[in-house]
Amino acid sequence: MISLLDQQAPDDGFAGAKLATDDNNTTGRFLGQAFQLIDAPVGGQDDPLAALASLADQGIAFALVDLAADGVLKLAGPAGTRGITLFNIAARDDNLREKDCRADVIHIAPTRSMLADALAQYLVWKKWTRWMLVLGSHPEDALLADAYRRAAKRFGARIVDERIFKDSGGARQTDSGVIQVQQQMPVFTQGAPDHDVVVAADENEVFAGDLPYRTWTARPVVGSAGLVPVTWDASSDSWGGAQLQNRFVRLYHRRMTALDMQAWTAVRMIGESASRTKSADPKAIMAYMKGPEFGVAAYKGQRLTLRDWNWQLRQPILLSDGRNVVSISPQPGFLHQVTELDTLGIDRPESQCKLK
Secondary structure (H helix, E strand, O other): OOOHHHOOOOOOOHHHHHHHHHHHHHHHHHHOOOOOOOOOOOOOOOOHHHHHHHHHHOOOOEEEEOOOHHHHHHHHHHHHHOOOEEEEOOOOOHHHHOOOOOOOEEEOOOOHHHHHHHHHHHHHHOOOOEEEEEEEOOHHHHHHHHHHHHHHHHHOOEEEEEEEEOOOOOOOOOOOHHHHHHHHHHHHOOOOOOOOEEEEEOOOOOOHHHOOOOOOOOOOEEEOOOEEEEOOOOOOOHHHHHHHHHHHHHHHOOOOOHHHHHHHHHHHHHHHHHHHHOOOOHHHHHHHHOOOOOOEOOOOOOOEOEOOOOOEEOOOEEEEOOOOEEEEEOOOOOOOOOOHHHHOOOOHHHOOOOOO
């Protein structure tokens, strides 16, 4: 159930890309570089290949893709053939970075495993290691639940109970909906073994928002509601984030979302690479972006870089309660021989990606 406060803005994502384009042009002006953003909307029944072909005919070399995983895969082959690099700003599917990875797709959106690991590290740091896992009945929920199971095993937590909340399509946003949910959720969560937290895996926002304050046993809710792992939060103001937030609100009269930030980051990566190479040649830009010297500042306290085995962007993950950033992962004490950011998600030795 999506709250009225969380309705998606029509320009979600695009506004972030537009702000980054303005930022690129501010820097590019001194180097004789100019950046242009083109909107190519694809409706639910539209073929994204037609939009891609139109962009290619205009000489576009970089495309930000706000599509589900199957849409990204559909575009990947033809995009490479037409000389277009795709920037996946939305799809979290691990398979896009693993068995279905592509050399011409840069992943800005975090994977489900990165998000799950970020939350798991904090829960383990808090010593909340006994989890009750509640997942929805959609395929995406099952994938997210798999990520939480993997994270629990990886970091030493234990899932003591699992329950599936079936999406019946009921109308809970009615006059009696609050009463109905108040009666339903305690019964649904009753009888679970002793646990420290309730972990919700609900990508379609069917039930997770109804869990806080309604579980049979008083426990924190995390995951898809309560404490949520995100790439950006409207309350983030560290490392100069307040300046970015204020500019965004002034221009677009709303708060910046995670999708906005992912789009902003993708466009800034292109701009940063263009300015460093002092070139408008797409091949030179991508060679730098995929090289060891690349890094982009994104108001997260450290440079963001690419994993060279699957082109996933390394990035800290914020843990938000909807009003404040409670913590940021990786957590203290979770060490890595290359970078602590690689404690989030599938690491090089585990990867099944063979870039093609």
